[in-house]
Amino acid sequence: MTKRRAGWLGWLLVAVLVWLVAYPLALVLVEGVRGSAGWTLDEVRRFAGRSTEWQALWATLWLSTASVVLAGAIGVPLAFLFERVDFPGRKLLGTLVALPAVLPPLVGVVAFLFLYGETGFIGRFVQYLFGLENPPWRLAGPGAILLVHAYSMYVYFYLFCRAALSRLDGAMLEAASALGAGRWRTLVHVILPHLRPAIAGAALLTFMTSLASFSAPYIFGGGYRVMTTQIVFTRLNGDDRLAMVETAALMLLALAAMALFRRADPGGSLAGVGKGTAPSLARAGSARARAGIAAASWLLAVILLLPHLTLLLVSFVPVGTWTTEPWPPEFSPGNYAALFAEPERFRPLVNSLWMASVATAAAVGIALAAGSLVVRRRVSARRLIEGLLGLPWAVPGTVFAIALAALFSVYSPLTLRTVLVGTVWILPLAYLIRNLPITGRSVLAGFRQLDPALEEAAASLGAGRMRTLRRIVLPGLAPALVAGATLAFVTSLGDFVTSIMLYTYDTRPISLEILGSLRQGDMGVAAAYGVLLMIASAMVFALGSRGEARP
Amino acid sequence: MAFLELSGLTKNFQSQRAVDGLSLSLERGEVLALLGPSGSGKTTTLRLLAGFESPDAGTVVLDGRDMTALAPVARRFGMVFQHYALFPHLDVGANVAFGLESRGVKGAELARRVDEALTLVDLAGFERRPVANLSGGQQQRVALARALAPEPSVLLLDEPLSNLDPALRERTRRELRALVHRLGITAVVVTHEQEDAFDLGDRIALLRQGRLEQLGTADELYATPATAFVAAFIGRASEVPATILSDREARVESFTWPIRWGGPGAPVSGAPGRLLARPEGLRLADAAPSRLAGTVTGRRFTGAVAYFSVETASGLSFEIAGNPAAAREGETVGIEASGAGLHLYPAAG
Ligand SMILES: Nc1ncnc2c1ncn2[C@@H]1O[C@H](COP(=O)(O)OP(=O)(O)OP(=O)(O)O)[C@@H](O)[C@H]1O
Ligand SMILES: [Mg+2]
Numbered sequence: 072m073t074k075r076r077a078g079w080l081g082w083l084l085v086a087v088l089v090w091l092v093a094y095p096l097a098l099v100l101v102e103g104v105r106g107s108a109g110w111t112l113d114e115v116r117r118f119a120g121r122s123t124e125w126q127a128l129w130a131t132l133w134l135s136t137a138s139v140v141l142a143g144a145i146g147v148p149l150a151f152l153f154e155r156v157d158f159p160g161r162k163l164l165g166t167l168v169a170l171p172a173v174l175p176p177l178v179g180v181v182a183f184l185f186l187y188g189e190t191g192f193i194g195r196f197v198q199y200l201f202g203l204e205n206p207p208w209r210l211a212g213p214g215a216i217l218l219v220h221a222y223s224m225y226v227y228f229y230l231f232c233r234a235a236l237s238r239l240d241g242a243m244l245e246a247a248s249a250l251g252a253g254r255w256r257t258l259v260h261v262i263l264p265h266l267r268p269a270i271a272g273a274a275l276l277t278f279m280t281s282l283a284s285f286s287a288p289y290i291f292g293g294g295y296r297v298m299t300t301q302i303v304f305t306r307l308n309g310d311d312r313l314a315m316v317e318t319a320a321l322m323l324l325a326l327a328a329m330a331l332f333r334r335a336d337p338g339g340s341l342a343g344v345g346k347g348t349a350p351s352l353a354r355a356g357s358a359r360a361r362a363g364i365a366a367a368s369w370l371l372a373v374i375l376l377l378p379h380l381t382l383l384l385v386s387f388v389p390v391g392t393w394t395t396e397p398w399p400p401e402f403s404p405g406n407y408a409a410l411f412a413e414p415e416r417f418r419p420l421v422n423s424l425w426m427a428s429v430a431t432a433a434a435v436g437i438a439l440a441a442g443s444l445v446v447r448r449r450v451s452a453r454r455l456i457e458g459l460l461g462l463p464w465a466v467p468g469t470v471f472a473i474a475l476a477a478l479f480s481v482y483s484p485l486t487l488r489t490v491l492v493g494t495v496w497i498l499p500l501a502y503l504i505r506n507l508p509i510t511g512r513s514v515l516a517g518f519r520q521l522d523p524a525l526e527e528a529a530a531s532l533g534a535g536r537m538r539t540l541r542r543i544v545l546p547g548l549a550p551a552l553v554a555g556a557t558l559a560f561v562t563s564l565g566d567f568v569t570s571i572m573l574y575t576y577d578t579r580p581i582s583l584e585i586l587g588s589l590r591q592g593d594m595g596v597a598a599a600y601g602v603l604l605m606i607a608s609a610m611v612f613a614l615g616s617r618g619e620a621r622p
Numbered sequence: 623m624a625f626l627e628l629s630g631l632t633k634n635f636q637s638q639r640a641v642d643g644l645s646l647s648l649e650r651g652e653v654l655a656l657l658g659p660s661g662s663g664k665t666t667t668l669r670l671l672a673g674f675e676s677p678d679a680g681t682v683v684l685d686g687r688d689m690t691a692l693a694p695v696a697r698r699f700g701m702v703f704q705h706y707a708l709f710p711h712l713d714v715g716a717n718v719a720f721g722l723e724s725r726g727v728k729g730a731e732l733a734r735r736v737d738e739a740l741t742l743v744d745l746a747g748f749e750r751r752p753v754a755n756l757s758g759g760q761q762q763r764v765a766l767a768r769a770l771a772p773e774p775s776v777l778l779l780d781e782p783l784s785n786l787d788p789a790l791r792e793r794t795r796r797e798l799r800a801l802v803h804r805l806g807i808t809a810v811v812v813t814h815e816q817e818d819a820f821d822l823g824d825r826i827a828l829l830r831q832g833r834l835e836q837l838g839t840a841d842e843l844y845a846t847p848a849t850a851f852v853a854a855f856i857g858r859a860s861e862v863p864a865t866i867l868s869d870r871e872a873r874v875e876s877f878t879w880p881i882r883w884g885g886p887g888a889p890v891s892g893a894p895g896r897l898l899a900r901p902e903g904l905r906l907a908d909a910a911p912s913r914l915a916g917t918v919t920g921r922r923f924t925g926a927v928a929y930f931s932v933e934t935a936s937g938l939s940f941e942i943a944g945n946p947a948a949a950r951e952g953e954t955v956g957i958e959a960s961g962a963g964l965h966l967y968p969a970a971g
Contacts, residue, residue, distance in 0.1 A: 524707035527674050530694040531701040532721030533772065542720070546711045 081450030088459035095474035103316040118316040127301040135281035138220040142277050146228025154236040158364045167372045172226040173608040175565030176286040177582050178601040182378035185385045199397035215291035227273040235269035275332045283467030285568040299469040318473040329465045386598035406599040419584035427563035430502030438514035446518035460511035468568035495578050501569040506559035517551025557611040565604045625650040631680035640666040642832035651806045655823025663832035664812040673697050700774030704781045706765040708753040715749030721772040739771035759790045777809040850967040853898040860940045864897035872966050877914050879959035881966040894969035901943035903963025906955050913956030918949045
């Protein structure tokens with residue numbers, strides 16, 4: 072390929088990505104200020120004049136901040152415990168502690184509902200124990216949302232900090248103590264600065280995830296609105312133009328948060344410092360202390376695993392058999408049988424599978440083209456391509472759903488708009504866009520690790536472009552490709568945020584069937600779907616950690 | 623006409639000129655070593671030959687055919703990469719078979735030729751080994767077998783020995799030379815080690831800042847270096863200022879020494895010059911008024927000969943080869959020029 076042709080292909084890819092990613096977002100900004108008779112700030116004024124909007128914005132902000140603080144307060148100490156202290160069962164427990172990550176957002180929320188909700192196991196047990204008339208509590212409002220966030224997001228802090236701690240050079244700690252620094256000084260001046268990039272990264276991830284969080288506020292929020300749910304309810308009321316302004320506000324909030332984090336931590340400055348010998352583990356002092364720590368860790372692991380177990384248990388409870396008893400009176404695999412036997416229940420599985428597959432395949436294709444053009448050909452548009460690929464990561468899913476609905480509900484070929492809303496293609500397209508950052512990042516990283524001399528060697532041995540791609544590049548990229556593709560696939564498989572706004576009855580995905588089952592009181596069926604999604608995620612996680620274990 | 627001919631090759635990276643009007647020609651079966659300091663454009667020249675870079679000017683002609691615009695795939699040049707670039711997910715046999723398969727070789731013929739190529743590099747029976755488990759020397763030989771298997775018209779090697787430890791390096795170099803000469807293949811070897819170039823190359827092209835400084839056999843480069851740069855780069859030499867007297871004499875301090883005039887142009891009597899003196903071109907003698915005097919400041923012992931560092935009162939320093947017992951450190955000695963191995967160049971440039 073000549074340089075010029077590569078350059079053209081680079082701009083072609085930019086055009087595709089602009090159409091997929093940037094154009095819908097721009098449209099959101101424009102639609103908010105465009106009335107039937109020209110430009111107008113009416114809707115913006117209406118937005119600014121409503122106290123509920125400000126309450127929702129404020130709720131989003133403080134919930135996200137509180138989620139970061141809580142998740143950090145749980146995740147960082149756990150990372151220290153499992154990385155720096157030696158006690159029986161450390162390895163196994165260390166893995167179990169990361170398990171909240173295998174629950175897709177909606178599934179996690181449903182599991183919490185079954186466990187801590189008013190008719191959940193704990194609630195029933197307490198009710199039974201004290202012979203109460205009514206359920207002892209309701210799982211609702213900001214507290215419930217925060218509980219779910221802390222549970223599912225401390226894993227970011229835990230995993231990031233563990234990885235950073237394991238890279239800590241033991242010689243550095245020895246040097247500190249040789250220089251007379253006590254434990255506290257070593258922690259403050261040596262270890263924490265080393266952890267800074269990891270903590271900043273986890274904080275950003277947690278903040279952005281909370282900002283975009285939809286499942287927990289939707290299920291537990293009730294009248295308590297955050298921006299994501301506010302947008303959906305405004306739209307349900309048919310107030311599309313106001314929803315557009317709300318969407319723009321959420322998008323700007325997300326981008327501002329992103330920019331702020333970038334400024335506060337411009338590129339993890341310490342992350343690149345070389346590896347050394349792993350520091351030796353601190354053995355917890357006495358045998359009794361060690362046993363104590365081990366017992367506490369086991370207890371913790373059980374608490375963290377309760378939602379998974381609950382989900383599994385409920386999935387075996389036949390519909391309508393569990394009424395007021397503290398413990399389900401009977402179990403059977405009937406719910407699973409129903410999933411596969413009843414066409415109406417089987418349909419969402421098929422839908423989610425094919426839509427996630429198509430979206431993932433397309434995202435991988437785009438990522439491969441981007442990797443080749445950005446890393447190998449170093450086309451002049453490379454920074455733009457990378458930026459566009461990563462943009463959907465910074466923008467909440469709700470924003471994209473609204474943006475796509477706006478873009479694809481009008482037929483106007485001149486402005487590159489076609490009608491897709493209501494067709495089977497809108498959801499795969501939405502998934503594809505949301506998959507771009509995941510596949511893009513892993514494939515680009517894969518290309519960067521692949522020695523360019525391998526491709527030159529293939530060429531010098533007479534292999535054409537296709538043969539080189541098939542025999543050399545793809546096998547070399549395989550680990551990165553598999554990691555990115557599987558993660559993208561399970562994310563799409565469990566997607567709820569974008570699906571709820573763009574699905575039709577014929578394309579309803581698993582998440583909406585879970586919601587539907589809940590509404591009809593089919594807890595067992597909802598749980599069975601959830602278990603399937605959980606297993607898919609767990610398999611991807613296992614695959615990922617196997618990849619990491621390789622040298 | 624020569625078998626492989628590069629003429630006027632020029633390559634710019636951004637504002638930097640990596641290769642600058644380079645012209646070279648190789649006869650069929652000849653091995654050319656591209657030698658030069660870091661950044662002199664050796665790798666770039668090789669990549670221009672292979673087709674991985676396209677030149678801003680100049681041509682590459684093979685056997686009368688202009689290859690300049692051909693893609694690497696079409697050139698049928700074999701290449702051994704500096705870090706070997708073995709395909710990590712393929713075993714030894716599949717690596718070697720790769721180029722043959724590109725040419726449509728299949729079945730029993732393929733197996734036979736893979737075996738043949740591996741036998742050539744003394745790795746027969748290694749077909750099913752994963753390449754990651756091989757030692758550095760074995761990997762180098764697999765890379766060589768892989769490049770040779772499709773019987774390329776020209777073999778290109780980029781620093782083929784640089785990743786080997788010193789002991790292995792010497793043996794591998796001998797084997798490589800024997801193999802290349804036995805096959806009679808035309809080859810270009812890039813190296814920044816003079817010893818590798820001397821051993822492997824029938825002729826040596828010495829590059830400096832992308833330009834050809836001198837082209838010749840090892841003996842020619844050593845005995846008649848065309849420029850002061852060549853004299854300093856090839857072999858050891860002490861450099862001191864001197865006054866040009868004629869094409870056979872120069873004055874160092876107040877003493878007249880016999881020299882070889884290196885050029886360029888004719889010597890201008892009385893003009894300042896640079897004298898590059900080989901250690902064996904000088905002799906230690908007793909201190910005497912007729913000789914340049916100096917103090918021995920160091921002695922490097924290598925066995926049969928020792929190299930003495932000698933410094934004069936005016937601050938000139940020389941390295942002089944001699945009998946290990948010829949002098950002791952701190953001793954005052956006389957320096958005598960023996961004639962051969964003293965190369966004189968004009969001072970400017
Ligand atoms: N792809 C490139 N982009 C920009 N500059 C380059 C590139 N490749 C080489 N150069 C520059 O061109 C000059 C020649 O480089 P080249 O790699 O050919 O030198 P070399 O003789 O092989 O050196 P070394 O012994 O260090 O390998 C150097 O100054 C180098 O920085
Ligand atoms: Mg080089």
